[in-house]
Amino acid sequence: MSQNAGLNRRSFLRNAGMTALVGAVGTGTSLTTAAEAAAFAPADHGKFDFDEVYNRVGTDSVKYDQQIRIYGKENVQVGMGIADMDFRCAPVITKALTDRMKHENWGYLDMPHSYIEGIVNWNKRRYGLDVNPDLLVLTNGVHPGLVAALKTFSPPGSKVLLNTPTYNGFYGDLTYTGTIPEENPLKLVNGRYSIDFEDFERRISHNTNTFILCNPQNPTGNCWSPEDLTRLGEICLRRRVVVLADEIHCDWVTKGNKYTPFASLPNKAIVDNSITFKAASKSFGLAAMKCAWFYSTNQDYLARVKANNKADLTTLGMIASKAAYAGGEDWLNQCVEYVDGNHDFVDSFIRANMPLVKTVKPQGTYLSWLDVSAVADKIGAKELAAEASKMQGASAKPLTPEQMVERHFVKRAKVHMNAGSTYGYGGQNHMRMNIATSRKTLELALNNLAAALKQNVGSLG
Numbered sequence: 001m002s003q004n005a006g007l008n009r010r011s012f013l014r015n016a017g018m019t020a021l022v023g024a025v026g027t028g029t030s031l032t033t034a035a036e037a038a039a040f041a042p043a044d045h046g047k048f049d050f051d052e053v054y055n056r057v058g059t060d061s062v063k064y065d066q067q068i069r070i071y072g073k074e075n076v077q078v079g080m081g082i083a084d085m086d087f088r089c090a091p092v093i094t095k096a097l098t099d100r101m102k103h104e105n106w107g108y109l110d111m112p113h114s115y116i117e118g119i120v121n122w123n124k125r126r127y128g129l130d131v132n133p134d135l136l137v138l139t140n141g142v143h144p145g146l147v148a149a150l151k152t153f154s155p156p157g158s159k160v161l162l163n164t165p166t167y168n169g170f171y172g173d174l175t176y177t178g179t180i181p182e183e184n185p186l187k188l189v190n191g192r193y194s195i196d197f198e199d200f201e202r203r204i205s206h207n208t209n210t211f212i213l214c215n216p217q218n219p220t221g222n223c224w225s226p227e228d229l230t231r232l233g234e235i236c237l238r239r240r241v242v243v244l245a246d247e248i249h250c251d252w253v254t255k256g257n258k259y260t261p262f263a264s265l266p267n268k269a270i271v272d273n274s275i276t277f278k279a280a281s282k283s284f285g286l287a288a289m290k291c292a293w294f295y296s297t298n299q300d301y302l303a304r305v306k307a308n309n310k311a312d313l314t315t316l317g318m319i320a321s322k323a324a325y326a327g328g329e330d331w332l333n334q335c336v337e338y339v340d341g342n343h344d345f346v347d348s349f350i351r352a353n354m355p356l357v358k359t360v361k362p363q364g365t366y367l368s369w370l371d372v373s374a375v376a377d378k379i380g381a382k383e384l385a386a387e388a389s390k391m392q393g394a395s396a397k398p399l400t401p402e403q404m405v406e407r408h409f410v411k412r413a414k415v416h417m418n419a420g421s422t423y424g425y426g427g428q429n430h431m432r433m434n435i436a437t438s439r440k441t442l443e444l445a446l447n448n449l450a451a452a453l454k455q456n457v458g459s460l461g
C-alpha cells in the first residue's frame with residue numbers, strides 16, 4: 001500500500017461516487033438577496049466603544065471565572081489567557097439574538113441558505129476568495145472539524161506535522177484521535193519566526209498523512225506569505241500529506257500585514273490538497289456559540305471528512321454568526337484597529353518598563369508572545385518547577401518552569417497568562433498574553449506586571 005492509502009482518490013471515487021456530497025450545506029439554488037439578509041440583521045455603523053471595561057466575572061468564563069476557581073478571587077484581576085475577547089459583542093449580534101429570543105420555541109433547526117450566503121459573501125468581500133457553497137460543511141467548531149479530518153486521513157499511531165510553537169489545542173485533538181505530533185520547530189531570527197522548510201520535509205515519513213497549518217499562527221502571530229504557503233503546499237502535495245489549514249484568526253491582522261488564504265494560492269493542485277477550517281467565532285467573540293465551517297475544492301476529501309463530521313448547529317449560534325457576517329463588518333474593522341493600537345501600546349510599554357521581557361509586535365492575532373527567559377531565571381523557575389513536581393508525586397505530569405512563571409504572575413501581579421510550554425517545542429521561556437481587552441484593562445495588567453517584576457523575589461507562598 002502507498003504511504004497514503006487513505007488518500008487514494010480513484011478508489012474513493014469508485015466507492016463513493018460524486019453523489020457523496022448530497023447534504024452539503026449549499027444546494028446550488030440561488031442565494032437570498034443581500035437586502036433580505038440586511039433586513040434580518042441591519043448592519044452596525046457608527047463608532048463603537050472598545051474602551052468600555054466590560055466585566056466578565058461571574059459568567060462562568062474560562063478566562064476569568066476558571067482562573068478565579070483555581071487561584072482565588074483575590075489573585076485574579078485580569079484574565080489574559082484563553083483566546084477570546086473582553087469586548088461587548090457587536091450590537092447587530094445582540095439585536096438578532098434578542099429578536100429570536102422573542103419567539104419562545106427551540107425546536108429543530110433547518111439551516112437557512114442566507115447563513116451560507118453570509119459565509120460566501122464574507123470570504124469574497126474580505127479576501128477575494130470564491131467559496132463554492134456546495135463545497136462548504138458546517139460544524140460545531142474548528143476542533144470538531146479538525147478531529148473529523150484527522151479521523152479521515154490520519155489513523156491512530158500516525159504522525160501529524162505541526163510548525164511549533166503552535167496552538168496548544170491541536171495537541172488535544174491529536175490525543176483525542178490517537179495521533180502523534182511531529183514538530184517542525186520554527187526558526188527565530190531577530191525576534192521573528194520563520195519556517196525551516198528542509199526540516200519540515202525531513203520530518204515526513206511513511207506514516208505522516210496530515211499537516212495542521214495555523215495561519216495566522218497562534219501563538220507567534222505570523223501571517224504566512226504566499227511564498228511560505230506555496231512552499232509548504234508543494235512539499236505536502238509531493239509527499240502526499242493533506243494540508244489542514246486552520247485560519248480561524250484570519251481577521252486579526254496588524255497594520256501593514258496581510259492574511260493569505262491557503263485556498264487562494266494560484267496552484268490548483270496545491271489547493272486541491274487542502275481543507276480550510278474557519279469560523280466567525282474568533283473575529284466576533286462567539287467562541288461558546290459553537291459554529292464553524294470547513295471547505296475544500298477537493299470533493300473527495302470533503303465528502304470523506306463530512307462522513308466523520310457529526311454536527312448540528314444550535315439556533316442561537318447560527319443566528320449570532322449569521323448576524324455577524326451580514327452586518328458586523330464595520331464593528332470588526334474598528335475592533336481590529338483598536339487591537340492594533342493595543343499591540344503598539346504593549347510594545348512600547350514593555351520596552352520602556354519591563355526590561356526582563358522581550359516581545360515583537362505580531363503580524364496577526366490578538367496575542368502577544370513574550371520571551372520571559374530573564375524572568376524565569378530571576379525567580380528560579382526551573383528549581384521551583386522541580387520542587388513543585390516532587391510535591392505532586394511521580395504519577396502527575398511534571399510541572400514546567402513556564403507554569404511557575406504563570407503562577408508567579410498570578411500571585412504577584414494578579415494577571416493570568418498562558419504558559420509557553422503548552423505550545424509545543426519552542427514554547428519554552430515564553431508566555432502568551434491575550435490583549436483583546438479595553439486599553440484601561442491592558443494598562444492595569446501591564447502596570448501590575450511591571451511592578452511585580454520590580455519586587456524582590458521571595459517564596460511564592
Ligand SMILES: Cc1ncc(COP(=O)(O)O)c(C=O)c1O
Nearest residue numbers: 083141142143167218246248292
Ligand atoms: C488556532 C486555533 N484553532 C482553533 C481554535 C478553537 O476553535 P473552536 O473554538 O472553533 O473549536 C482556537 C482557539 O483559540 C485557535 O486559536
